[in-house]
Amino acid sequence: MIPSSLAWYVARSAGLLAWMLLTASVLWGLTLSGKALRRPRPAWQLDVHRFLGGMATIFTGMHVGAILADSYVHFDLASVTVPFASAWRPAAVAWGVVAVWLLLAVELTSLARAHMPRRLWRAIHVASFPLFLFATVHALSAGTDTRTWLFRFAAAGAVLAMCGLLAHRMSSRRPSPRPALTQRGA
Numbered sequence: 241m242i243p244s245s246l247a248w249y250v251a252r253s254a255g256l257l258a259w260m261l262l263t264a265s266v267l268w269g270l271t272l273s274g275k276a277l278r279r280p281r282p283a284w285q286l287d288v289h290r291f292l293g294g295m296a297t298i299f300t301g302m303h304v305g306a307i308l309a310d311s312y313v314h315f316d317l318a319s320v321t322v323p324f325a326s327a328w329r330p331a332a333v334a335w336g337v338v339a340v341w342l343l344l345a346v347e348l349t350s351l352a353r354a355h356m357p358r359r360l361w362r363a364i365h366v367a368s369f370p371l372f373l374f375a376t377v378h379a380l381s382a383g384t385d386t387r388t389w390l391f392r393f394a395a396a397g398a399v400l401a402m403c404g405l406l407a408h409r410m411s412s413r414r415p416s417p418r419p420a421l422t423q424r425g426a
């Protein structure tokens with residue numbers, strides 16, 4: 241049996257790594273979709289985005305697995321899959337549970353992208369923004385290390401960077417073409 245303190249350390253460190261990788265993936269994805277980078281894009285730029293998302297999913301799996309293995313606070317399958325089913329700080333954990341469902345939706349549809357209608361893939365992919373917000377609120381409300389000023393500073397920086405990149409992307413979006421003017425009455 242895994243000692244409870246080891247499982248707890250694994251849960252905390254994997255949670256922090258998952259959050260950092262997720263943040264990096266969303267920020268890099270936003271940078272790629274904006275107009276700041278030269279086009280056509282070299283393939284490695286998208287590979288980096290995919291790699292960060294994949295690693296975030298793996299570390300989230302480690303985080304949740306270690307939470308289940310920790311015998312100090314009892315977490316069963318329902319408490320890690322159903323929002324508010326956890327007896328331990330139900331609201332703080334619920335943010336994480338919903339974040340995991342969103343992460344799975346974004347990650348699995350990214351893997352199946354070539355076989356999906358582009359509009360549907362896009363509609364699901366924008367769930368990355370609520371995913372990042374839910375994971376951040378979860379980390380701030382459930383965590384031990386996240387009570388430090390260092391994490392709070394990093395989280396505030398990530399949220400600001402996200403808002404800046406979103407604003408830049410919306411302002412640089414091409415206006416939709418106007419309907420052609422008819423010659424009649426001109």
Ligand code: HEM
Nearest residue numbers: 252255256258259320336337339375379382383384385386
């Ligand atoms: C089923 C979903 C989840 C459950 C049940 C869960 C559970 C927990 C629990 C119990 C803690 C408190 C650990 C402690 O005592 O410090 C925690 C902290 C944390 N979680 Fe989650 N979590 C989930 C999903 C996520 C996701 C999706 C992320 C990010 C991608 C995440 C990132 C974090 C971080 C960064 C911490 C703070 C670690 C610390 O400060 O010690 N969690 N989580």
